[in-house]
Amino acid sequence: MLIGLSIAVGTIGWSGNMMTLPVAMFFPLLWAKSPSRVVAATVSAGYFLSASRGLPQGIANFYAADLWPGLLLWVMASLSFTVVHAVLWTGQPGRVRAVRYVVAMVLMALPPFGIIGWAHPLTAAGILFPGWGWFGLGAAGILLVVMTGRRWQIAVAVLLVLYAWSAKDWTQPKLPDRWKGVDLALGQDLGRDGSLSYHRNLIAAVRTKAGEALFVVLPESALGYWTPTVVRLWQDGLRGSGVTVIAGVAVIDAAGYDNVMVAVSAGVARILYRQRMPVPFSMWQPWRAWMGEGGGARAHFFANPMVEVAGMRIAPLICYEQLILWPILQSMLHAPDIIVATGNGWWTSGTSIIAIQHASASAWSQLFGVPIVTAFNHNPKE
Incomplete structure (x- = not known):
């Protein structure tokens, strides 16, 4: 179930519709709920592979080749995301898990892992906290960390309320004058x-x-x-x-x-x-x-x-x-x-x-x- 949900989260969150980006914020919940390191690795791979599912076809188009080179590159690119989250996973809830997820977020945001740090859940911060700037980025980070803890239900409720509020007042990004x-x-x-x-x-x-x-x-x-x-x-x-x-x-x-x-x-x-x-x-x-x-x-x-x-x-x-x-x-x-x-x-x-x-x-x-x-x-x- 967790693996299937991670694939769905990656697919919907990274569909190309800006308003579905917050769905990606459910990934840390699925990662935290994994009963073992192997399941955590598979959940991570399922999320990343589904989020970057266009890569094999894109590589095939670029090189005018069949899908196999693209599939190989697709799997190789997923390794950094999968390995980082598998190594940092822990079955111990509370502060230890929270700190480890913070480390995973930072590693996937900055080089060298961040070089292939696609599908980062923090990208959804602009949908939930428009105009908040760095405070919005921090608030989104806190929400993701709470998703990994015992009070994950609160994080889900806050996410849904913020999403409903932002969807109601949503405006298209501004185009600069001239x-x-x-x-x-x-x-x-x-x-x-x-x-x-x-x-x-x-x-x-x-x-x-x-x-x-x-x-x-x-x-x-x-x-x-x-x-x-x-x-x-x-x-x-x-x-x-x-x-x-x-x-x-x-x-x-x-x-x-x-x-x-x-x-x-x-x-x-x-x-x-x-x-x-x-x-x-x-x-x-x-x-x-x-x-x-x-x-x-x-x-x-x-x-x-x-x-x-x-x-x-x-x-x-x-x-x-x-x-x-x-x-x-x-x-x-x-x-x-x-x-x-x-x-x-x-x-x-x-x-x-x-x-x-x-x-x-x-x-x-x-x-x-x-x-x-x-x-x-x-x-x-x-």
Whole structure:
């Protein structure tokens, strides 16, 4: 029963609907009620595997392969979550169990375990405590810890009351003034087509969709490779518009590449942000450097958590960073004015990964009361 419930909690909580995120907060209750370490491990694996169920299909799409590589990576990714919760499980109720769950929460929120710390129940804090900021995060943490104790019924009752209250007064995350996010449906051609016509069409689309916006956000990888030719082309194309475009590009050198956001206008073009945590395995491949090989995206751990554009403080999140805790929490320490969340999700066709990214980023926006602008690239067939 506990294993079945953990699978249901992972599936419903991480369905891609922001309002179902609080269901994930029942996980520590199921973990605490496990009668043995083996059951606790299986409950943890069931929750994580169901929450990340889109990964096998996504990996198959990305590599144009069958499901087996994705299934293997899916199981491997679950090991850190499962092992942490299995090792820290205890049948001893009270303070010992509470402290151990706090340790598990912290370990899965921060590197190295937090590198694959998807489906963290604390993400639901923004739904239950909108606008509470760090106090809301602490309150959600306390609620999760109480779930592991003898008074878990109180925690469940409080969770249900808070959910009913937040659902009644729920409002969509705010969009910043004079900002506009532009979603695209170019599939895997996004950023890979370096032709003049591709960039001219994209510039025309930006100018058409900008309206009264002064800042237009494009998805991850939208401009392809950051070269002097691309810079000149975009600066010439934006002349007379007064628009600043924030978009994703790749900056390549002999050792590998950086996945970045740039800001480009008629007068200025600069690298704005270097991704702190690229997607492990498919992008971030640290073993290449250990083996003396080049290639792969660099991870700029804890670098540039806040960047500035026109005097506004921006918390940037590229794709994978929206699924884990430490990048957004590090950015929130700097009191940003805006969250800018981008992604290139052509490979997520047939999954809810983009919806989960949206839900997660929007929940953090609600928790800290910070406006958010998003831009994603989708598969044109969806």
